[in-house]
Amino acid sequence: MGYKTYTCPIARDCGGCEWLAVPYPIQLRRKQEQVEGLLGEMAAADGCELEPIRGMDEPLRYRHKAATPFAHGARGRVLCGFYAAGTHRIVPCRDCLVEDPRARRILGAVAQTAERLHIPPYDEDRGVGVLRHAVVRCGYATDDVLLTLVTRVDELRGAERLVSELRAACPEVTSIVQNVNDRRTNAILGRRCHTLYGPGHMHDRLLGCTFEIGPTSFYQTNPAQTEVLYRLALEGAAGARRVLDAYCGTGTIGICAAAESPDAQVVGVEQVSGAVACARRNAEANGVAQRCRFVAADATAWMAGAGREERFDVVIMDPPRAGSTPEFLAGVAALAPGRVVYVSCNVITQARDLELLRERGYRLTRVAPVDMFPHTKHVESVVTLERR
Template sequence: MGYRTYTCPIARECGGCEWLAVPYPIQLRRKQEQVEGLIAGMAEKDGAEVEPIAGMDDPVRYRHKAATPFAHARGGRVASGFYAAGTHRIVPCEECLVEDPRARRVLNGVARVAERLHVPPYDEDRGVGVLRHAVVRCGWKTDDVLLTLVTRVEELRDERRLVRELRAACPEVTSIVQNVNDRRTNAILGRRCRTLFGPGLMRDRLLGCDFEIGPTSFYQTNPEQTEVLYRLAIAGASGARRALDAYCGTGTIGICLASSEDDVEIVGVEQVRGAVASARRNATANGVDGRCHFVAADATDWMAREGAAERFDAVIMDPPRAGSTPEFLAGVAALGPERVVYVSCNVVTQARDLELLRGRGYRLVRVTPVDMFPHTKHVETVAILERR
């Protein structure tokens, strides 16, 4: 039986889709084996199941967020594209197989406008120049396109003309934001933002819920698979009367849960204050603000200080790639929820954390891999645990 394969003219130089030449069913099999290799032992002990991986029907054009660095090129040109694997040499890209088609058109349009207006790209060796990166977020269920220009300096020469030229070159853009990053760092975004055009954010829809996404908000890159991920998380917390959404970001999982179940109350905890403000607005926009309460705090500290006096039937956790901490997991166990829903973008750290939860009185019920990033080695997982 033959499998469809995908090709890209810059695949070897770019290196972003390291499994592009591997037939997609084989990619899924490898990811399934990776998860089973780390989880199957504890799953067998607990009588749990590692379910088949949830892949995509058509694994292309799934990335709705894209970015480019900028650099000087010959003849006064401004280079944009991807860094070649293991280097800071920019590989030009006209169209990317895995991105929303609007994204790369806008990013390359920014480079052409910078050339015409003589906006100097950032020189990372000398720490001079103006334009460092551009980041584009494209709506999945909406036509919104948010463009963020990352600059080294706050003041932009002839700012009105710059905005006018960008709008002409990129008519699909609905908001333009400037983000200032004046640090000598590899991090793309800085701490300060200001709106140059439009509302300064974009809106999108997941599982029938509306969300606002700002330039620094965490929002999953692949919204189609995000719905798969969230359905699994919601099923794991189904029936809970009160649920704690830790690492809640802009409230997406908790709000989707509250919208799907009329009698659940959500408490979301997130240490980024801007994200908490967005979460509250998102709850109001979806008519669940009476049942969703968001707190700006470190989740571990909050559980030790205030959460100890509260009762939760379920805890939903979606930590960063580094996973959670022993202190946080101890706090979860101290709350004593009937179920823990652990959403992870790194099954290695998740497996470590699951062992800690199992040692604190929980048993594994189900683990489901989700292919969020086809043609790469990355795999996401949703693990459901119950109190013994």
């Protein structure tokens, strides 16, 4: 029996789904082999089996966050879509196989409305123009939709009419926010936000917990697989009374851990102060604020300072793609928790960090890969370690 494959009319130009033409079972096998190649030897040395990768039943429409740049087109048109691979040439796109069906239509409506209202798109070569990007987040377990318009300038002329027309074209949008990015940079978002319509944020649910998501909040793009990922992390932390949630963002994993276990006390550490404020609101909304404490600090610096006075049964760590630091890992070993749960979006840096933890007295007890981004080469993994 042949495998099912997927086709996209702009796949060659876009390049975002580099494995789209590869049957999904083969994609999963390749990712499993990638994790085995990086973690298999140390898992075997520790007597730990590497589990089969958790894939999706239907690997489509999984991205609940989508974005577009804008550019000048012929005859005053405003172009939107994706950058062609390795360039800043926009490939127009009306629909994307891996995005929530609402997303690309909303982004297209922003371009059409800007064109009608003569709001000039940003020219990155000259550093002029107004509209740089739009980002849309669609609720997974809610009907909330948050639209963020990224502009070069603070003053968005005709903002009221723009909002009115967008609301008419996209009635499903529940919040519209202006984000200001006046830097000459490839980064999409800037630091300042102005709410133009609605509450200025949205809500979604994971594992029965409700989370506030703002324009600059980190929130996983594939919520269905995020629940798989978090469930594995919570299984690694099962029974713990004192939990450290390092690199906690808006507190998602730690709050889910507190909600699952009525005895758990959670400390979350995150360097982005806005995310920490959001984590505190999320803890309050989920009825666990009395058992969750969130600290605005760099995880490595906190571990070397105030963290030395704490005691934890489990450390859950979910660092960025660059991984953790030797100083943080040394701090974890000094705290001597019974278990460490390492959630990673980059198995290469995870393997490096796991070696340091093994040298400091920990052994792997579970390795579970998760496919968060079908049709791409990216793979995530959750590794549980125990103190020897």
